[in-house]
């Protein structure tokens with residue numbers, strides 16, 4: 001499918017792409033670069049690629065596809081550095097969780113003849129680093145591409161086909177709209193998960209060991225989300241500020257209403273909301289974006305554990 | 310262990326208790342009552358008990374252990390109704406998610422010679438009804454008992470031993486403190502999960518189908534929590550108002566700080582919080598309250614699904 005794919009950044013997402021490409025034989029050569037020698041060595045030990053270089057300008061040379069898989073705050077510097085070394089006709093893409101900022105940070109540096117097509121797979125786990133990835137991460141998940149005006153259709157199709165080969169469904173969205181959708185489906189949920197875990201961490205009336213001990217009542221599931229990579233998420237909030245602020249404003253307004261309902265004992269309002277939210281989950285399961293396996297009891301995981309899987 | 314156990318309410322928790330008692334042979338007879346004939350018939354079809362009666366006064370007759378497994382808002386009426394029919398020496402317990410209110414609602418009705426010991430298993434799933442239960446739900450989970458002053462130690466030990474037989478670790482807490490701990494580890498997390506799902510449901514800038522489609526970025530995990538039983542959760546918020554309001558106040562204060570950090574681009578503050586919250590998750594895994602299986606990608610569930618489990 002591609003001759004040489006260059007990956008810059010080889011954490012959860014980069015290493016999952018490398019594994020998926022290898023497993024499905026979608027490129028002749030995978031070249032890997034990352035920030036630290038330590039991670040580069042680890043990637044080599046794991047056999048994720050065919051060549052490794054700490055210098056990104058070296059790995060992009062002759063690559064017909066370059067995918068930036070680093071936190072979005074690092075994009076501008078990476079873009080500036082690699083731009084002069086990109087091959088004419090190459091596709092430059094990425095996987096960043098924010099898209100308008102990525103266009104602003106990269107587009108000015110992209111040389112003529114290079115096809116710049118931003119992307120974002122809606123798939124992930126709370127783990128990070130090169131060990132965390134797996135080839136099936138994108139299988140059955142959506143990948144959003146946010147091509148800019150005048151994007152070469154051939155290049156777009158080639159990139160789309162790669163994600164389809166990973167098992168993803170591909171959706172084309174405007175970058176600004178992407179950022180709004182992700183603010184509510186991902187960024188604000190992460191922010192409030194981080195927030196409640198932070199709140200629980202510095203209470204005086206309840207000890208930390210009690211929080212940990214009795215976390216199975218719901219809190220645990222927030223800590224899972226709040227265990228995601230700090231650097232990646234810092235960059236998401238720094239670069240999608242406007243949409244996050246807007247959605248957070250809506251969330252806070254609604255929370256004030258709910259707080260009033262609790263204060264004044266408005267059981268009807270509470271039950272109405274709790275019934276409505278139940279239906280949304282049903283829709284998500286019906287849309288194939290979730291399994292129906294009950295998970296609070298974690299008995300599925302437990303069974304897996306016991307069987308040694 | 311017991312001669313006759315009476316269960317009033319046979320949803321997720323009640324039916325899990327019935328299944329655990331049967332599986333481990335912990336009582337000679339399980340008598341079941343619930344609000345609706347429909348659920349009672351379903352419990353019978355599922356073979357959850359040995360006798361069934363819509364009238365709770367009938368099932369508690371001669372029972373040496375009665376466990377109320379209904380939403381806490383129904384407790385007072387149930388307590389009044391069954392009290393005159395409780396056997397001397399019997400233990401009256403429950404599983405309600407709130408404890409101070411339960412003591413207030415039940416204690417005045419408990420006849421002399423009956424041992425009233427409130428309880429709360431910290432285990433559950435987002436599903437409800439008699440089909441949702443399973444015998445291993447309490448295995449490896451905590452169960453909190455909140456005995457009132459002067460509780461008979463023999464009775465307390467008998468009840469504790471039952472939960473231990475279910476596989477639970479038992480902790481004794483003061484009812485008021487229980488409500489504070491659960492407000493932060495369970496009630497407020499549920500409230501904010503319900504809230505964000507509600508917010509997403511009535512946006513104009515992002516369609517409901519987009520929210521559903523791209524829910525795998527984090528939102529999905531909130532819908533799981535926000536799919537819990539509306540009646541049960543309504544009652545929790547109506548009966549643990551004070552502690553919920555206090556913890557919600559703390560949450561909102563912290564969220565305002567976080568909002569400022571986003572607005573002013575304070576990356577250091579964000580990264581510091583995101584790093585701190587990561588450590589709490591580590592502690593929860595170390596405490597055995599969570600498995601280390603990455604779950605956002607839901608590949609564990611997917612594997613289970615494929616194997617037909």
Ligand SMILES: NC(=O)c1ccc[n+]([C@@H]2O[C@H](COP(=O)([O-])OP(=O)(O)OC[C@H]3O[C@@H](n4cnc5c(N)ncnc54)[C@H](OP(=O)(O)O)[C@@H]3O)[C@@H](O)[C@H]2O)c1
Pocket residue numbers: 008009010011012013014033034035036037039040069070071072074078095096097098120121122123124125126127128129130229232236
């Ligand atoms: N995690 C998710 O759920 C998810 C989902 C969709 C998209 N994304 C996006 O995917 C991207 C990567 O996230 P991830 O989850 O894979 O993070 P990760 O596991 O933390 O990996 C990040 C990788 O980027 C490298 N890196 C950091 N700064 C760099 C720089 N200046 N130059 C080159 N490499 C650099 C890191 O290198 P060192 O280890 O060498 O420092 C590491 O290999 C982010 O933009 C994120 O927004 C994440």
Ligand SMILES: NC(=O)c1ccc[n+]([C@@H]2O[C@H](COP(=O)([O-])OP(=O)(O)OC[C@H]3O[C@@H](n4cnc5c(N)ncnc54)[C@H](OP(=O)(O)O)[C@@H]3O)[C@@H](O)[C@H]2O)c1
Pocket residue numbers: 317318319320321322323342343344345346348349378379380381383387404405406407429430431432433434435436437438439538541545
């Ligand atoms: N779900 C959890 O995660 C969880 C965890 C720990 C503790 N709890 C506590 O466990 C209790 C039960 O919750 P659940 O999850 O098992 O709920 P559920 O699955 O919705 O079941 C509730 C049961 O209570 C019955 N019921 C309702 N009102 C009643 C009344 N007035 N008299 C007799 N029975 C009545 C229902 O009967 P019908 O179907 O006949 O109407 C149903 O059988 C609640 O107090 C809850 O706070 C829940």
